[in-house]
Each structure stands twice: as structure tokens, then as C-alpha cells.
Amino acid sequence: MSLSPILSKVRVVVSCGILSVKISRNNFYTHKMSEKPAEHANTNGFECKTPFLIGVAGGTASGKSTVCQRIMEKLGQQHKEQTERRVVCISQDSFYRTLKPSERLRAERGQFNFDHPDAFDDKKLLSTLKDILAGKKVEVPEYDYISNSISHRSHTIYPADVVLIEGILVFYFPEVRELFHMKLFVDTDSDTRLARRVPRDIMERGRDLEQVLNQYMNFVKPAFEEFCLPTKKFADVIIPRGADNFVAIDLIVHHIWDIMYKKRPEINGCNGHLEVDDANGRRMSGSSEDTLSR
């Protein structure tokens, strides 16, 4: 199946930088792309041989990680070894700062605000993203939600074509925000998010119901409204309903595909033939002459 019809559609929507255009009955909107120097206007500042950096923001349990997972799957990356991956995903949670002893005690009692920008080491996040953009290999630690701290385990992030970074406040810090070539905001209603967060925090993050609800009411909800929600305006694309929005994810994947492999087959010296799945799970592959075989 040829990608041409859908790619041409995506190109019209995205490269014209159309402001808030509703393109389907599935409420998928595009917003004006970031203001960048004219020579990079079509690709949000993306330059050949730098990874295409995508920020994915949204409230807690909105489905940010799941959306990133879907994008990776659709780009055929899920079965690849880490060193072979051309699309990688990092969580902003890996950049929570080390707590002082008194803060650690408060965290243990559920009285520390992990949803406030001050909870993050934004300088470390910025320098890591700059290293990634410079094509360097970086180490990103895993975050341990049980001990409320960075764990001893870490992942090596090898130079890749596309790097997704997801987190509640990835658009909050201006210097970090400016690095993204594409900004996505996962917009899932707060009832759904709370309904997902409660079982997740109990089953995966070692909390009890009272703790989860107290933390949500005292910190998570107010901080979402004060710090996270206002960053929605910076998004290029807003994804209502998160990973359930197959059309939005499909269009985003095709746009990434278009930028990374069709317009720029020389990227990273890659001569890859890329296959992607459409919304119905049908496998499609690039057939144009500028998509080369790996």
C-alpha cells in the first residue's frame, strides 16, 4: 500500500503551519508550529543528522507513555535491541532531583509536591537533551516511585533518529521547550486520569488508596491546573483521549515518517526502508524512490 495519499494530506496540514484546523470528526487539531528561523520552517528547526526531538506533555495518567509506546510500535521499533533502535523514549521522571533529608521524610508521608516544577532537575534535563541533540550517547537513570528517588539502574540512550521525551512538565521550562522539534499534548479528561492513576499507583507504585487520593487533592490536581495545563498552548498537536485516538497517532507517525525518512533519506547515513502500520493495523511501507533499503 502506498503512503502517498496520506502523506500528501499530512504535508498540507503541517507544513502550512495552519492554526487550529479541525481535520476530522475525531477532534484532532493542529496548531501553528513553533516559531523558528525561516530556513527550518518546515521541520520546526530540525536539521539533518540531529535527532528529531519530540516532547509529549499532559497530565498524570493521561496516557503519555502509552502514546509514545504506540508511536514506537507503529514505527516498527518495539522488537529491536536498544542499540538498534532508531526511535527511543525517555521519561521526565528520570530527572526528578535528589531530595534533601527533610523533603524525603515528607515524601514518605505523601506530603511532598512531586508535581511542582521545583521537584525537577531542569538543568540536568536540559544538558541531557542538548547532548542527545549533539548526537552523544547518554545515560538516563530509572526513577523508583517506591523510594521516591533515582534508582541505581540506568539506560544507555544511543544516538537515534527520533527521541521522544514524555512528562507532565516537559513544556514548562522555556529552554527545554525550545529544543523540541515537535510538541504533543495528551489531553485526557481528569476523571479518566484519576480513575487510571488510582489503580496504577496502588499496583505499581506501592501506595494505598488514602495516600493516592490525598496526594491527588493536595498536590497533583492544583499543580496540574497551575503548571501543566497552561503549557497546552505550546503544543503543535493536541491529542484528545490519548492512545485511543488512532487517527491522531496515525497522522503523527506519518508526519514523523515523512520528515525523517522520506524528505531526508540521508539521515544519519541511514538508508532504511521503513514500514509503518495504518489505523487499521495494515502494514505499509515507503515505496517512493527516495526511501532506500537498510
Ligand SMILES: Nc1ncnc2c1ncn2[C@@H]1O[C@H](COP(=O)(O)OP(=O)(O)O)[C@@H](O)[C@H]1O
Ligand atoms: N487508552 C487507554 N485505555 C485504557 N487504559 C489506558 C489507556 N492509556 C493508558 N492507560 C493506562 O492508564 C495508566 C496510565 O497510562 P500512562 O500511559 O502510563 O500515562 P502517563 O504516562 O501519562 O502517566 C496505565 O496503567 C495505562 O495502562
Ligand SMILES: O=c1ccn([C@@H]2O[C@H](COP(=O)(O)O)[C@@H](O)[C@H]2O)c(=O)[nH]1
Ligand atoms: O516519587 C514520586 C515521583 C512522582 N510521582 C508522581 O508521578 C506523576 C508523574 O508521572 P506520570 O507517569 O506522568 O503520572 C506526578 O503526578 C507525581 O505526582 C510520585 O507520586 N512520586
